[in-house]
Amino acid sequence: MIINEQERDAVYKTIFNRRDVRGEFLPDPVPDDVIRRILVAAHHAPSVGFMQPWDFVLVSDVEVKRRVKAGFEEAHREAAGLFDDERRAVYQQLKLEGITEAPLGICITCDRARTGPVVIGRTANPEMDLYSSVCAVQNLWLAARAENLGVGWVSIIHHDRLREALGIPQHIVPIAYLCVGYVSRFHERPELEKAGWLPRMELADLIHRNQW
Amino acid sequence: MIINEQERDAVYKTIFNRRDVRGEFLPDPVPDDVIRRILVAAHHAPSVGFMQPWDFVLVSDVEVKRRVKAGFEEAHREAAGLFDDERRAVYQQLKLEGITEAPLGICITCDRARTGPVVIGRTANPEMDLYSSVCAVQNLWLAARAENLGVGWVSIIHHDRLREALGIPQHIVPIAYLCVGYVSRFHERPELEKAGWLPRMELADLIHRNQW
Numbered sequence: 012m013i014i015n016e017q018e019r020d021a022v023y024k025t026i027f028n029r030r031d032v033r034g035e036f037l038p039d040p041v042p043d044d045v046i047r048r049i050l051v052a053a054h055h056a057p058s059v060g061f062m063q064p065w066d067f068v069l070v071s072d073v074e075v076k077r078r079v080k081a082g083f084e085e086a087h088r089e090a091a092g093l094f095d096d097e098r099r100a101v102y103q104q105l106k107l108e109g110i111t112e113a114p115l116g117i118c119i120t121c122d123r124a125r126t127g128p129v130v131i132g133r134t135a136n137p138e139m140d141l142y143s144s145v146c147a148v149q150n151l152w153l154a155a156r157a158e159n160l161g162v163g164w165v166s167i168i169h170h171d172r173l174r175e176a177l178g179i180p181q182h183i184v185p186i187a188y189l190c191v192g193y194v195s196r197f198h199e200r201p202e203l204e205k206a207g208w209l210p211r212m213e214l215a216d217l218i219h220r221n222q223w
Numbered sequence: 224m225i226i227n228e229q230e231r232d233a234v235y236k237t238i239f240n241r242r243d244v245r246g247e248f249l250p251d252p253v254p255d256d257v258i259r260r261i262l263v264a265a266h267h268a269p270s271v272g273f274m275q276p277w278d279f280v281l282v283s284d285v286e287v288k289r290r291v292k293a294g295f296e297e298a299h300r301e302a303a304g305l306f307d308d309e310r311r312a313v314y315q316q317l318k319l320e321g322i323t324e325a326p327l328g329i330c331i332t333c334d335r336a337r338t339g340p341v342v343i344g345r346t347a348n349p350e351m352d353l354y355s356s357v358c359a360v361q362n363l364w365l366a367a368r369a370e371n372l373g374v375g376w377v378s379i380i381h382h383d384r385l386r387e388a389l390g391i392p393q394h395i396v397p398i399a400y401l402c403v404g405y406v407s408r409f410h411e412r413p414e415l416e417k418a419g420w421l422p423r424m425e426l427a428d429l430i431h432r433n434q435w
Binding site: 014 | 226230233237262266280302306338343365381382391399430435
């Protein structure tokens with residue numbers, strides 16, 4: 012199957028215009044067929060030993076979202092204490108999640124025991140199954156952007172609080188809680204770059220040839 | 224920036240036709256501008272706290288590839304001993320990498336100390352920087368597929384052997400060693416699925432609503 016230049020450019024357009032969305036979610040519901048398409052995309056991520064270790068918990072219930080939000084707020088307070096005074100003031104002003112505003116939450120997980128203890132490709136690197144679920148996150152994120160849906164990854168929450176909020180069994184590892192919905196706009200650049208938190212690095216500085 | 228339906232479909236086509244390539248690499252060199260485009264795509268992955276923790280080691284040198292291959296062979300022998308007899312026979316027949324055949328290797332890493340000890344979004348979940356580099360892998364993989372380039376992820380190698388082969392400092396975490404090149408063909412389905420190792424799971428069985 013050949014991908015032509017127009018199709019290639021569509022992939023790049025999607026990659027370059029993908030953003031982590033926090034403050035621009037609209038309440039409009041995401042149609043079921045669109046949700047299904049982005050989940051199918053996630054399900055076609057690469058997985059170590061074809062293990063497909065992911066599950067998807069779809070969250071639309073307001074009370075469940077409130078519990079996730081409470082978990083975020085707890086971890087967010089802890090985090091603020093870790094920054095020095097100047098950075099803390101900036102940190103506390105940043106809008107970092109849209110848990111209750113986004114019409115849909117999607118938690119992507121990893122079942123490390125799914126296909127038994129020995130998995131092709133996970134023998135030397137036991138973290139590979141977790142990485143497979145991360146690839147599913149990124150597939151879903153790009154598919155969502157191609158559907159003009161915003162996605163925001165909420166990582167400021169402890170696994171156990173997420174497990175409690177969503178009834179996730181103890182042996183399942185939460186990988187990402189994603190806020191998903193249509194948006195009023197996509198930022199042209201990442202918000203932390205625009206806010207002057209950190210600059211975009213020069214790609215040339217990150218490339219090594221044959222040896223580091 | 225709106226993505227239209229044609230562009231959306233190009234993204235899905237790329238996602239569904241991406242494969243882990245092991246046996247179909249052609250020796251044709253990958254042009255520099257193509258390499259640059261897929262690296263730019265990787266560099267536009269999401270990263271926790273805009274940390275951009277990745278580096279890229281490009282491998283074209285035959286002797287370096289031989290050292291990576293030797294690391295694979297060592298870990299592959301160890302792995303074979305972990306399967307029961309029946310599975311071992313199948314495992315040993317599988318072609319699992321194209322390290323020396325692929326014209327280009329790309330090692331993607333994670334520098335966990337890149338922007339200091341406190342990173343927005345990494346406070347409750349310290350693994351988030353590793354996951355950012357995995358997102359860069361998946362961006363590169365999809366960009367490569369959109370360029371009709373095959374990619375294979377070699378995970379059967381220990382980090383220290385990869386560090387030795389590529390001169391990677393001890394504090395840098397190798398995330399993926401990717402074999403990259405044009406291919407004679409892309410398989411229609413994942414090779415482990417075709418080989419009957421594991422079936423594609425039913426997506427419906429992986430979806431939960433509000434509670435697991």
